[in-house]
Amino acid sequence: MQIQVLTESISSKNRPYVQPAACAISARNRRFNGKVGSTLDMMGAAMSFSRNGEIYGEGEAADYIYKVESGAVRTYKLLDDGRRQISAFYLPGDVFGLEAASNHYFSAEAVTTSTVLVVRRSALVALAARQNDVANELWTLTASALGKVQNLMITLGRKNAQERVAAFLLEMSGRACDKHTIELPMSRQDIADYLGLTIETVSRTFTQLENDATIELPTSRRVVLRDRGALKRLNA
Amino acid sequence: MQIQVLTESISSKNRPYVQPAACAISARNRRFNGKVGSTLDMMGAAMSFSRNGEIYGEGEAADYIYKVESGAVRTYKLLDDGRRQISAFYLPGDVFGLEAASNHYFSAEAVTTSTVLVVRRSALVALAARQNDVANELWTLTASALGKVQNLMITLGRKNAQERVAAFLLEMSGRACDKHTIELPMSRQDIADYLGLTIETVSRTFTQLENDATIELPTSRRVVLRDRGALKRLNA
DNA sequence: CGACGACTTGACGTGTTTCAAACGAGGTGG
């Protein structure tokens, strides 16, 4: 990992994504939910990353485990011709980087300006060796990451564009403070690279859902779910 | 989008898939590789499943952990209209069913006649509570399952048919006893449902690779890799 | 106001799916 402060090279002009107030509070509370969550809080050092800042790169030694405090993080892998697959988005309270392999299989970047708790893996493993419940929680966290990826796998393997976007919206809604109105921290390109589509197809699907009165799009980054039932039906 | 009905009847007349002799030996040896591997062997009871036999169903309580002794196993999930996504194939030596959630997210079936070691999860967890190395190995196994799914996810999200089939062949080759000649235990339909394609596309891609002199197909279930470099290039 | 980046929309091309038919290896029965 590299300790980096100023990755945000270029345009700082875009207004930074602001975590909605209600979510910020819920994120603070989440700090002390769960065994390892709080353990991480005790052991960790907070770091800040600006938009698109690299948190770690593919192939680097996996010496740390991370927990999002604020903002949003994406993990992804690039094929050699530039195709990108995003494997997950992490929001406040989420832990990432705990694949037990010695090196990272993905890269991680801040989607928006973010603060991340960083904990030495070795310290956590040492603690887990003595405290059985910590070991158990590490396992559970990994298993839940597995579950999320398996779910995405089904979306990528067997769903069409509408179904993929519906799945994405329901997933984001499940994590939002206001289940009805979603603030998207990520761009259309991010969504496309998450869902295995192109940016154009994602955009078209959004407007299609809007025309069907399934969602509303007050702005491109704000989605109002008007007909959750329709989305669930699409979610197969 | 594809609506596919599983037509394979349980009926039995097809000659059972026979594990090649060399592989069978290697499987026996694998019995005592690795800490948990051997622990499982000590604690487990062997069970036999016939072709297409169900090992567990989606939603069932996840009370057991499994290890393939002989044969092959697939885990999969069905969408409500019959679309199927296979999440993994397990060959002799592989451990599966260790998602820590209390209920199975997938179903598991024997691809061919198989014997599987079955171990009570609670017993293993209890042992892990006392033996730190067992807990560690459980975590590692889950993390390696995570890695495999992440890899499949990239295939499903960002690769075309040729690249998917190439990835599949290289993966199977990596597990085969004879790296040059692969015996496929699974049908074209299984491969299609693993790679997020249709059976016709898989078949066409196989013949295309054969025409390109990248592979040979002495029989539909036997694949000879003639140009591994070409496959690796396709693997992006 | 003008420039820039993110997003949307349009027209067209294409890879994969769909639907349909033929093939071929194994097993069965006459």
Added chain:
DNA sequence: CCACCTCGTTTGAAACACGTCAAGTCGTCG
């Protein structure tokens, strides 16, 4: 021993969903 059936697989032709390329819109900021 050969005709015949079955089931997995292959092949063909046509349809379609998504990708590609290109232009246009919108909101933000200098």
